[in-house]
Amino acid sequence: MSDGTSLGDKNTIDRTQVFAVYNVYRLVIGSVLFALTLADTGSGLLSDDSALQMIGASIFIISSLIIALLGSPSKFTTESGIFGVMMIDVLATTLVADPTTSLTSGFTTLYLVTVAAASMLLVSRQLATLVAALTVLAMLADTLFIISRGGSETGGLLYAGLRGVLVFLVGWLGQLAAATLVQAAQRAEVASSQARRLKLFNDQIVEHMQTGILLVTPKDSLKPVNSAAKDLLMLESNSERPAKLVDSQLAMALDEWRNGDTLMPSPFKPDGGHRTLLPRFTTLESGREGDALLFIDDYTPMTQFAQSLKLNSLGRLTGSIAHEIRNPLAAVSNAVQLLAENENMSDGDRELANIVVRNTQRMNDTVSNVLELSRRVPPNLTQVDVNDWILGVVHEFKEASSEEASLTVTGGCTWPISIDKSQLKRVLDNLIDNGLRHSASATGQRAVDLHIGQSVVQRLCFIDVIDNGDGVPDSAQARLFEPFFTTRPDGTGLGLYLCKELCESNGAEISYRRTHDGRSSFRLSLRMQSRDAQ
Incomplete structure (x- = not known):
């Protein structure tokens, strides 16, 4: 010593x-x-x-x-x-x-x-x-x-x-x-x-993980462990809540996992949420009946990647067949138009020629929409103020429209959003145009209301495009955004599908709903950003 x-x-x-x-x-x-x-x-x-x-x-x-x-x-x-x-x-x-x-x-x-x-x-x-x-x-x-x-x-x-x-x-x-x-x-x-430093280090890692972590009790209650869990599941506090009150789909996945029916639950979208989430469970004790951990991952990037692969495949397909379809289609259309100019053609034959022209135009529009989908470029995301941006979209739409239209903007959002302004403008132009057409068909007046709202808890900004039309039947709402599905005789069924694709590319969600007074409404749900986000 x-x-x-x-x-x-x-x-x-x-x-x-x-x-x-x-x-x-x-x-x-x-x-x-x-x-x-x-x-x-x-x-x-x-x-x-x-x-x-x-x-x-x-x-x-x-x-x-x-x-x-x-x-x-x-x-x-x-x-x-x-x-x-x-x-x-x-x-x-x-x-x-x-x-x-x-x-x-x-x-x-x-x-x-x-x-x-x-x-x-x-x-x-x-x-x-x-x-x-x-x-x-x-x-x-x-x-x-x-x-x-x-x-x-x-x-x-x-x-x-x-x-x-x-x-x-x-x-x-x-x-x-x-x-x-x-x-x-x-x-x-x-x-x-060392233990304190390691604990602090682990706490910092867990807190800043993008994967949400929750403690699952034997009574199937969920307690968030980090901020990502609250953010992904839109929870306001770290308090313990029954899984059924957090999300019904998540509670079902937990029940299936407890019973051993599945090793890997399927992705789900929370009630009222806009992101696709992937749950993963792991036991803390021997068996699935006791305490467990739930890991929640944002599956949206994987969905977007799959969407990109799908579009690439679609691009290769449409690129190979567009030439083979459009050239013969243009020849048929020109030939029929020339026949319709014949003064000796009867009225019945002229009507048949017009039918051919209209349908060739419809086929050409379908090919154009498919090509537009396949040629999509990745979004150029920029941070924008929703309120000013919507006013600019409405102003440009009125200037470009050849007919009078009543467009009213109400509400507001206090936080900016990150979007590709060009792509989302096309979505709004399409929804506004559809709304004006349906309003005019039902009431004789071209009028659409745009309402801006927000949910601080979900950190979402809402843009509702509301018209006075008859709306979409309940039986058709489940297929509303499917490609080539339409309720109009002259529709291609690709307009709303294109809107959905553009929204998903920008991390947004489009949905259809009825307002409290029964009007028809399409809602865009966009993620709010902090003001200092880059």
């Missing part, structure tokens, strides 16, 4: 707590000695003149009470403070071990406790050794005084010397024990510090 343990090392041990325990010992031993002095019945343990024992016991009691009631631990756990207390205890023990008492009375063993405490509490080895040396000197002086008064033979010196050796041995063992405790405390502190 090195000559001196540094103050910082020794302070690894809670010296204040150790000193407090030692002070309690001082109070107890002083009280016991005082009680023995008062109750002495001539047993020979104490001297006939018990005044010195009374004084020694009183020093123990008074000093311990002063330290406990009036003293500050920081004052008495300094080197000088501890050394002073030890010297007081050496003096008190010397008084208790009255020279008129027997050397074998046992009171001198109190020195050993003082020396052991000094070795544990004093940082400096030199001071701890000095306490032991002064203690031995006090014992030897006590013995010599007894011998000088004829109270013992000179053999008492040998006995006192052996006890002196024991004092130094106790001091050395105390310092060794203190050093061992210091090392153990340092290792514990290092391990605790």
Whole structure:
């Protein structure tokens, strides 16, 4: 062991707590000695003149009470403070071990406790050794005084010397024990510090993961662990909630997993959400009945990637057949138009020619829409203010339209969105044009209302395109965005499908609904961004 343990090392041990325990010992031993002095019945343990024992016991009691009631631990756990207390205890023990008492009375063993405490509490080895040396000197002086008064033979010196050796041995063992405790405390502190850093590191990783993590209780309640879980499932707090109240589809997936019906649940879209999520469950205990972890991933990028693959395949297909279809189609259309210019053609033949022209045009529009889908480029996302952008879209639509139209914009959104303005403008142009046409068909007036709203909880911005038409029948709503599905005799069935594709490419969602007053509405749901997002 090195000559001196540094103050910082020794302070690894809670010296204040150790000193407090030692002070309690001082109070107890002083009280016991005082009680023995008062109750002495001539047993020979104490001297006939018990005044010195009374004084020694009183020093123990008074000093311990002063330290406990009036003293500050920081004052008495300094080197000088501890050394002073030890010297007081050496003096008190010397008084208790009255020279008129027997050397074998046992009171001198109190020195050993003082020396052991000094070795544990004093940082400096030199001071701890000095306490032991002064203690031995006090014992030897006590013995010599007894011998000088004829109270013992000179053999008492040998006995006192052996006890002196024991004092130094106790001091050395105390310092060794203190050093061992210091090392153990340092290792514990290092391990605790590493554990805290590792926990903080893990907490930061979990908190900033894009994967949502939730704790699943045996009663099928969900408790979010990180912010991503709340964001993906649109939860407002970290409180525990039954899975059925979080999302019905997620509760069904959990039930299937509990029953062992599936290893990998299917992706789902939360109630009222716009993103596709993929749940994954894992057990925390043996079996699926106890606590479990639920991992939620945003499956939208995978969906978009699959969409990109689909469009690439569609592009290769349409590119190979467009030439073969459009050229013959143009030849047929031109030939029929030339036939229709014949003045000798009957009205019935002319009507048949017009039917051919209309249907060739319809086929050409279908090919054009398919080519448009296949030639789509990735969106160029920019952050825009929804309110100003919508007003600009409406203004440009009115300027480009050859017919009068009533377009009203209401509401607003306080947060920006990130979109490809060109692609989303085409979506709105298509929806507005459809709405004006259906409104005119039902009421005779070309009127559409655009309402902007937001959901802070879901962090979504809504754009509703509302018309006064008859709306989409309930039986047709499930297939509304399928390709080549249309309710119009002259429709291609690709307009709304194109809108859906453009929305998904921009991370948005398009849906159809009825307003509270029964009007027909198409809603665009777009993710809100923070104002400082890039």
